[in-house]
Amino acid sequence: MSDNVITSMHNPKVKQLVALQQKSSTRRQTGLFVVEGRREIMHALKAGYIMESVFLCPSLMGTGEEVDEIINHSRHGVIYEVSEPVYAKIAYRGTTEGVLAVLKVRHTSLEDLLLGEQPLLIVLEAVEKPGNLGAVLRSADAAKADAVVVCDPLTDIYNPNLIRSSIGAVFTVPCVACTSEECISFLKHNGIRILTAQLQDSKLYYDTDMRNATAIVMGTESTGLTNIWRDAADAHIRIPMLGQLDSLNVSVSAAILLFEAVRQRQTL
Numbered sequence: 001m002s003d004n005v006i007t008s009m010h011n012p013k014v015k016q017l018v019a020l021q022q023k024s025s026t027r028r029q030t031g032l033f034v035v036e037g038r039r040e041i042m043h044a045l046k047a048g049y050i051m052e053s054v055f056l057c058p059s060l061m062g063t064g065e066e067v068d069e070i071i072n073h074s075r076h077g078v079i080y081e082v083s084e085p086v087y088a089k090i091a092y093r094g095t096t097e098g099v100l101a102v103l104k105v106r107h108t109s110l111e112d113l114l115l116g117e118q119p120l121l122i123v124l125e126a127v128e129k130p131g132n133l134g135a136v137l138r139s140a141d142a143a144k145a146d147a148v149v150v151c152d153p154l155t156d157i158y159n160p161n162l163i164r165s166s167i168g169a170v171f172t173v174p175c176v177a178c179t180s181e182e183c184i185s186f187l188k189h190n191g192i193r194i195l196t197a198q199l200q201d202s203k204l205y206y207d208t209d210m211r212n213a214t215a216i217v218m219g220t221e222s223t224g225l226t227n228i229w230r231d232a233a234d235a236h237i238r239i240p241m242l243g244q245l246d247s248l249n250v251s252v253s254a255a256i257l258l259f260e261a262v263r264q265r266q267t268l
Helices: 012-022 024-030 036-046 065-074 084-090 129-143 162-168 179-190 229-232 250-266
Strands: 032-036 053-057 080-081 100-102 119-123 147-150 174-179 193-197 214-218 235-238
Touching: 012 032, 012 084, 012 162, 024 032, 024 036, 024 080, 032 036, 032 065, 032 235, 036 065, 036 100, 053 129, 084 100, 100 119, 119 129, 119 179, 129 147, 129 162, 129 250, 147 179, 162 193, 179 193, 193 229, 193 250
Parallel strands: 053 080, 119 147, 119 214, 147 174, 193 214, 193 235
Antiparallel strands: 032 100, 053 100
């Protein structure tokens, strides 16, 4: 496959990979990020991401069409073979089939979005936990949402935990980071109805029409949405809470609301 064999923990490539996994600042400065696992890498390549290099651990990766396809896609990058101890050092998680790729960051803006006739978007304000965002992306993929928009983000979309928790949905669903002001302006300009998920001054989500162009907007579990979104909303919706707690995990809420939109649109 390649003459590039890495067995030393002190190799500069190993140090760079660890930094890319752990530091968002390194990802921003280099314009690179890491993806582990055959499925996730293939989703990224099919979405048009460019591979800079791939690191393979033969004793862990086995064989298969996906491995051959990854190697074929790496023709414009560099293939490295690494030992098991080195792979354990550079991998964010241990069970990733001995395949790890470094890809080039791609910046998507609101203007780059290709919206359907009656688009469905999920908007998250100031999401903190990469695992939550990853889970929302999985639901967005399942519901075939047009995009996920992250406003005033506190995590970057190339965080390895986000990629892992999304199982590659970060590559199958357009994901845009922007300010709340930019997103509101975009939604209003494109005639997309803004539905904010909140307890106050709201009606039950299944009594709200989601059949036309719709953006479902949610905030953090601790503080909810800020006033800029409450004021911009065309309607306020809520999920009934019948127990003693007053909120659900944001990814669970997103799934419920997205599939209500799907249900309504299937009855057209």
